[in-house]
Amino acid sequence: MKDTATMYIPTLADMLVAHERIRPHIHRTPVLTSSFLNGLTGAELFFKCENFQKAAAFKVRGASNAVFGLDEAAAAKGVATHSSGNHALSLAYAAGRRGIPCHVVMPRTAPQAKKDAVIGYGGRITECEPSTSSREEVFARIEAETGADFVHPYNDPRVMAGQGTCSKELIEQVPGLDAVIAPIGGGGMVSGTCLTLSHLAPDVRIYAAEPEQADDAARSFRAGHIIADDAPQTVADGLKVPLKELTWHFVQRHVSDILTAGEQEIVDAMRLIWARMKIVMEPSSAVPLAAILKNREVFAGKRVGVIVTGGNVDLDRLPWMNG
């Protein structure tokens, strides 16, 4: 799957080019504040609302950069990925904007709502069995048949450069930040944030926030090498995937700390944001606030950018309604 491409470390120039490239296709999302949450945390929080982004996910930044960076010949063959989450939606959205095919390999057991959303954006779904071997086999076949360009959900320099445009906007919108915190799964958003801030705002400390029940990144960070968990379970379902070599490259160099929060703390933080900020966002996006509330001393008195990564949630099954 094009390992050579994944060895390229994206640069500041790549991120700047990405921002110009994707600008017509994304929202410059607003930054919201809440005096209630400031009071509660003792920090000054600036929420960068990627839940208002196209496809309701920051991942449309990286996906758009990959799609619109293809030359005409490659673009004609389309793009392909395996994902049942926001990356699939985002890649389908971006491919649709360019008018090229987007092939998505998804387990047949994925929720129908997720399949419908991909199809709604014009994606073409090929189902596989819910196993890694089936997914790889089916994906290899699709790739061979179509010649489509594989866009990995995060371990791809084009994707990482695209995600880095989010924190570029954030520091333009909010001067004088002391810190930025984002959720971490595979590390696409966090590595993009590292790429951007290490060059443009090196004094801003970068924190990652992770569910305790999927704390492979935190353990990797302490161990000094990538640790991958086998099928972790968490309400923050966007954060189950492990770091990969490219994202790890940035995480190990530029992240100040990786903070974790428990399941109930994540759900409570999510509900608090809905109730107080009146925005719809997904469980993964609540992990940073949960981590801030659990580590008040780290953030008290600081100006903190909080990346709200997405808003794709099942409105019929909100996590505080379980049981």
Added chain:
Amino acid sequence: MKDTATMYIPTLADMLVAHERIRPHIHRTPVLTSSFLNGLTGAELFFKCENFQKAAAFKVRGASNAVFGLDEAAAAKGVATHSSGNHALSLAYAAGRRGIPCHVVMPRTAPQAKKDAVIGYGGRITECEPSTSSREEVFARIEAETGADFVHPYNDPRVMAGQGTCSKELIEQVPGLDAVIAPIGGGGMVSGTCLTLSHLAPDVRIYAAEPEQADDAARSFRAGHIIADDAPQTVADGLKVPLKELTWHFVQRHVSDILTAGEQEIVDAMRLIWARMKIVMEPSSAVPLAAILKNREVFAGKRVGVIVTGGNVDLDRLPWMNG
């Protein structure tokens, strides 16, 4: 209850003074758009998001104008109202900002969450029995004991001038609107909109949207005089109250039409806004979109401001989860 005060018709100057007066205490709320909803309706919709307002309700505009317009002697005695909805919250918020007492008479049967919210903003609740006679009796006693200034939820020129600041911001934020639509209950927001637009943007058509099951304003509009319903039932619980003489004065002169929508249409529109715009708003605020979807021909091809009036909703009991 100070009938002389309620006979004064607020003017453009009152609205302009109100905006200067309340500016430090309110948010200039953002305007959001959705390409999906534009596609669905054939109109260009601009959502003025008062769900992001202080106390999550436009009513904080009128309440703040009343509270901060009091002279020192009157202010020292505080303000009072009877309401179990957003007006009570908003008045408590505004009084808290000024550091004066706010007395709220509420039925003892009102949900504890509503009582807690008023108390959270520093309001002082006096409970009455759930009947008009008990409410009037208890309110008269509180007024006599405290000398507090009565601020009616809508039939008060100070409140109406305050609500008019919302559409002033909207036409500053979005040039070239063809129409504005807002929900109508007692008519506070709609009359304020009429006050402002009839002077500052007389070509903008003003529509009101109302639940079919509480369509007293629509029937009043057609009859040419105020019709009040006895205890209507609708999911849009902010819209159950009847027009009064001051709000009627503006509604009958400046509103182009009052459009209605059914209960399921309101719930569907609410869910659509949550799912697509990723904002939390209350059922009353969904009535305009429901009315637009039901009357596409009125709005197709037009630039339409849609006032999202508030975001106070019980996250444990979302209306699409009934049954």
